Amino acid sequence: MTILYAFCAAAIMGAALYMILSRNLVRILLGLALLSTGVNVMLFVAGDFGSRQPPLIRAGEKALGEAADPLAQALILTAIVIGFALTVVLATIVVTGWRSSGSLDARDLDAAEQPDDPEIREPHAD
Amino acid sequence: MLGAGVAALLRRRAGVAEAVSLVVHGIVLVGAMMLLGRATQDGPLALTVFGGWPAAIGVGFSARLPGAGLVLVSALIAFAGAVFGHAAIGPRRRRAGYDALMLALLAAVNGAFLTTDLFNLYVWFELALLAALGLVTLDRRQAQIGGAIRYAAFGMLGATAILAGIALIYGVTGTLDLVTLARVLGDEGPSVATATAAALLVGGLALKSGLVPFHVWLPSSYAAAPLPAAAVFAGLLTKMGFYALLVVVAGVFGLGATFLTPALRVIAAATMLLCALSALAQTDMRRLIGYHVVAQVGYMAAGLSMATPAGVDAAVFYMVHSMIVQANLFFGLGAIHRATGSWNLRGTGGMIRSNPLFAFLFAVPMLSLAGIPPLSGFWAKLLVVRAAFAGGAAWLAVAALVAALLTIVSVASLWSEACWKSLKGRRVRRVPWSMLAGMAILSGATLAIGLLPERVAIVAKLSAAALARMGS
Numbered sequence: 252m253t254i255l256y257a258f259c260a261a262a263i264m265g266a267a268l269y270m271i272l273s274r275n276l277v278r279i280l281l282g283l284a285l286l287s288t289g290v291n292v293m294l295f296v297a298g299d300f301g302s303r304q305p306p307l308i309r310a311g312e313k314a315l316g317e318a319a320d321p322l323a324q325a326l327i328l329t330a331i332v333i334g335f336a337l338t339v340v341l342a343t344i345v346v347t348g349w350r351s352s353g354s355l356d357a358r359d360l361d362a363a364e365q366p367d368d369p370e371i372r373e374p375h376a377d
Numbered sequence: 378m379l380g381a382g383v384a385a386l387l388r389r390r391a392g393v394a395e396a397v398s399l400v401v402h403g404i405v406l407v408g409a410m411m412l413l414g415r416a417t418q419d420g421p422l423a424l425t426v427f428g429g430w431p432a433a434i435g436v437g438f439s440a441r442l443p444g445a446g447l448v449l450v451s452a453l454i455a456f457a458g459a460v461f462g463h464a465a466i467g468p469r470r471r472r473a474g475y476d477a478l479m480l481a482l483l484a485a486v487n488g489a490f491l492t493t494d495l496f497n498l499y500v501w502f503e504l505a506l507l508a509a510l511g512l513v514t515l516d517r518r519q520a521q522i523g524g525a526i527r528y529a530a531f532g533m534l535g536a537t538a539i540l541a542g543i544a545l546i547y548g549v550t551g552t553l554d555l556v557t558l559a560r561v562l563g564d565e566g567p568s569v570a571t572a573t574a575a576a577l578l579v580g581g582l583a584l585k586s587g588l589v590p591f592h593v594w595l596p597s598s599y600a601a602a603p604l605p606a607a608a609v610f611a612g613l614l615t616k617m618g619f620y621a622l623l624v625v626v627a628g629v630f631g632l633g634a635t636f637l638t639p640a641l642r643v644i645a646a647a648t649m650l651l652c653a654l655s656a657l658a659q660t661d662m663r664r665l666i667g668y669h670v671v672a673q674v675g676y677m678a679a680g681l682s683m684a685t686p687a688g689v690d691a692a693v694f695y696m697v698h699s700m701i702v703q704a705n706l707f708f709g710l711g712a713i714h715r716a717t718g719s720w721n722l723r724g725t726g727g728m729i730r731s732n733p734l735f736a737f738l739f740a741v742p743m744l745s746l747a748g749i750p751p752l753s754g755f756w757a758k759l760l761v762v763r764a765a766f767a768g769g770a771a772w773l774a775v776a777a778l779v780a781a782l783l784t785i786v787s788v789a790s791l792w793s794e795a796c797w798k799s800l801k802g803r804r805v806r807r808v809p810w811s812m813l814a815g816m817a818i819l820s821g822a823t824l825a826i827g828l829l830p831e832r833v834a835i836v837a838k839l840s841a842a843a844l845a846r847m848g849s
Contacts, residue, residue, distance in 0.1 A: 337503060337529070344529060
């Protein structure tokens with residue numbers, strides 16, 4: 252079981268990394284979302300298998316036996332929420348960039364790399 | 378106690394008015410001072426746990442030493458940033474939520490400095506990333522979008538690596554509490570799983586703090602942010618990454634875990650040299666200082682990579698010095714931009730004639746960055762170089778000195794271009810008082826550290842000791 256999950260996580264992450272290496276911003280976005288899914292599978296594996304006592308149960312109290320570790324599941328839930336929020340924010344930024352430049356190519360981001368032309372005065376901070 | 382402070386901060390996020398933000402920053406500053414006093418006197422652990430769970434399971438905050446000291450510094454920087462922002466941030470940006478995002482960022486940074494849990498550290502990193510993204514894209518200009526996408530992609534990649542490392546560690550040890558982890562991992566040598574986890578964690582955190590193979594995102598995204606925000610980023614965000622690196626390498630894996638140090642040394646040397654060189658090639662002032670921000674992280678990593686208490690001590694001292702100086706440098710750039718209307722070195726000049734007080738206030742962080750004796754940078758560099766010699770890595774010390782020389786050249790040219798060169802055909806405006814006041818706070822702090830280094834040195838020593846003790 253663990254091996255199966257480990258291979259699943261590896262396959263998901265491999266696909267995600269391949270997508271992140273693309274130049275298309277939407278692919279990068281989807282790749283990052285997929286990558287966090289892969290890591291969530293890893294977290295799941297870390298918490299689920301084996302009968303190791305989770306740190307939740309102190310000596311003298313009644314143990315849960317073979318149950319899955321609830322802490323790992325709490326961690327995954329948190330990670331899903333955070334990953335979701337970040338994906339949405341990144342998607343918003345990509346859409347804004349697409350609206351202003353009409354391009355989804357990462358090479359067009361290099362506009363930020365160009366040093367300011369001293370002749371063009373920027374509008375002031377306020 | 379500060380947990381409550383952080384929570385209050387989060388609740389006040391709705392308050393967009395500048396006054397609220399100033400008051401909150403002031404409260405946090407006072408709270409942080411009290412916290413540091415308690416942490417140094419009563420011993421390290423003042424544990425606050427939310428949610429009624431026993432310690433090590435609930436969401437714990439604890440004022441351990443390096444963190445508590447850094448909270449004070451970050452509160453100082455944020456306060457100065459709020460004062461500076463009085464002139465630099467117009468009503469349009471305030472309506473866009475500048476204050477709320479800034480407070481959220483500060484809360485996230487302080488949370489990371491105080492948390493006792495590896496997973497919480499990750500959560501605070503993500504929160505800081507979200508707030509920072511909001512600040513970078515505040516004006517929705519083309520360059521900002523580019524910088525933000527780069528920042529977001531790199532930030533998410535780094536965070537995912539950290540999370541993967543956390544998953545592996547949890548799988549091996551069954552706990553995420555920093556102190557317990559240090560105890561468990563300190564006893565056994567590196568196995569395949571812990572070594573992989575360490576590599577993932579160090580890689581992700583190195584990305585967050587901008588160390589060399591992963592530094593490309595930093596200068597462009599910092600240059601895109603509104604200036605007071607860029608100053609706070611420079612002061613807090615990379616240092617937050619480095620603080621986590623410090624805790625993970627020196628605290629959790631322990632200084633005995635020498636399998637990490639050779640890689641860290643190479644990374645540190647490459648960061649110092651490459652970024653100091655890159656800074657020389659820049660003409661956009663924000664990108665120039667952005668590269669210096671990264672180069673300074675290289676010095677801290679050099680201290681940490683010695684894997685000796687003296688090295689950790691040097692890294693903590695350097696962190697305090699560098700947070701204040703970097704933020705102040707960005708404030709200075711904002712003032713220059715306000716006075717001359719240009720971000721480009723070629724378009725600036727004449728500051729010393731029109732704003733002599735500014736020229737002096739700007740010289741303090743500049744000279745401190747270069748490591749000129751009476752200022753804080755000298756002591757910080759001295760500690761790092763001495764630790765490197767003592768740790769048997771003379772080549773690293775030489776690299777640090779060469780990088781310092783490059784820094785002096787770059788800083789000297791920046792200051793003389795902006796202040797001494799006369800600007801023909803254009804009037805140089807006066808710098809508003811609140812910008813000067815913001816800079817004065819931080820310049821004063823730099824001078825104070827420079828003249829009384831032993832106060833900070835004591836805190837740094839105690840921090841190194843506290844980190845070394847974590848596992849025992």
